Amino acid sequence: MTEFGGPDVLKLTELSKPEPGPEEALIRVSRAGLNFADTHTRTNSYVRRATLPMVPGGEVAGIREDTGERVVALVGVGGYAQYAVAPKNLIFPIPDGLDDGTALAMIVQGTTAWHLYRTCASVAEGESVVVHAAAGGVGSLAVQLGHPLGAGRVIATASTEEKRALTLELGADVAIDPAPEGLTERLIEANEGRPVDAVFEMSGGEVFEASYNALAPFGRLVAYGIASQQPNEVSTGSLLRHSRAVIGFYLFHCLARPGMFGDALSELFARAGRGALKAVVGHTYPLDQAAQAHVDLRERRTTGKLLLDPSA
Numbered sequence: 001m002t003e004f005g006g007p008d009v010l011k012l013t014e015l016s017k018p019e020p021g022p023e024e025a026l027i028r029v030s031r032a033g034l035n036f037a038d039t040h041t042r043t044n045s046y047v048r049r050a051t052l053p054m055v056p057g058g059e060v061a062g063i064r065e066d067t068g069e070r071v072v073a074l075v076g077v078g079g080y081a082q083y084a085v086a087p088k089n090l091i092f093p094i095p096d097g098l099d100d101g102t103a104l105a106m107i108v109q110g111t112t113a114w115h116l117y118r119t120c121a122s123v124a125e126g127e128s129v130v131v132h133a134a135a136g137g138v139g140s141l142a143v144q145l146g147h148p149l150g151a152g153r154v155i156a157t158a159s160t161e162e163k164r165a166l167t168l169e170l171g172a173d174v175a176i177d178p179a180p181e182g183l184t185e186r187l188i189e190a191n192e193g194r195p196v197d198a199v200f201e202m203s204g205g206e207v208f209e210a211s212y213n214a215l216a217p218f219g220r221l222v223a224y225g226i227a228s229q230q231p232n233e234v235s236t237g238s239l240l241r242h243s244r245a246v247i248g249f250y251l252f253h254c255l256a257r258p259g260m261f262g263d264a265l266s267e268l269f270a271r272a273g274r275g276a277l278k279a280v281v282g283h284t285y286p287l288d289q290a291a292q293a294h295v296d297l298r299e300r301r302t303t304g305k306l307l308l309d310p311s312a
Contacts, residue, residue, distance in 0.1 A: 001053060026084075026085055033107070057078060074108075130157070131156050140304055
């Protein structure tokens with residue numbers, strides 16, 4: 001990328017192989033992960049501001065050149081490529097039996113889903129949880145983690161009948177349409193007539209408002225994205241009147257706290273390894289179709305974790 005803008009700013013280009021620094025390692029990339037955040041980086045509207053020129057992509061799976069290990073890594077930028085450099089402390093061996101897609105699904109989406117339950121909402125035994133975008137990368141894992149992490153009722157939202165059927169297969173108790181009109185009432189109805197205890201919300205705008213209004217006393221809404229690019233404001237008076245909480249979550253703050261990231265990832269790898277957690281891996285695009293992948297992701301055509309194959 002040499003400019004910010006629409007998907008057409010993503011240009012396939014020949015560059016020199018990156019050189020790792022003293023605390024870095026070079027990875028030969030077999031798969032790069034795509035995230036909704038990448039579409040914000042492309043327009044420079046993400047939490048972290050980007051600088052040009054840049055190779056986008058924050059996560060890769062592949063072979064660590066200095067050790068020959070299969071690894072998954074957080075690279076920050078540079079992932080949409082055949083080779084990428086990662087800090088050594090953000091490189092994690094992929095356990096035997098796990099494929100690249102599963103490893104990539106766990107490193108950002110999986111750890112996010114885990115922290116939504118454990119760190120942010122502190123879901124207690126038997127509480128109801130709403131998972132928006134439940135057929136997506138984070139959502140499909142959050143649905144599966146619900147009952148094992150103590151949720152009593154998992155309510156999924158997804159935009160099509162097919163996606164809603166998938167969320168039920170993954171373990172949701174009920175799946176509903178996320179259209180904003182009437183959403184508050186549908187959420188309460190889906191919780192057997194009771195307001196809900198926790199909501200995992202990454203859209204913003206009207207979906208945020210409707211979800212907030214469905215919260216029970218002491219309910220928590222965790223905002224971990226603003227896909228609609230429509231920010232919300234909540235008054236302190238409303239928080240006091242209803243004993244509600246709104247919690248923000250940005251995964252990369254976990255990296256500054258030793259163990260907070262690695263421990264979650266280890267648990268997720270273990271669950272996946274014994275078949276208790278399934279990564280929903282969606283489409284794999286050739287590297288020169290990164291722009292199309294961004295279009296599909298933004299237009300909600302996709303399911304699960306999306307990948308780029310730099311050798312295709």
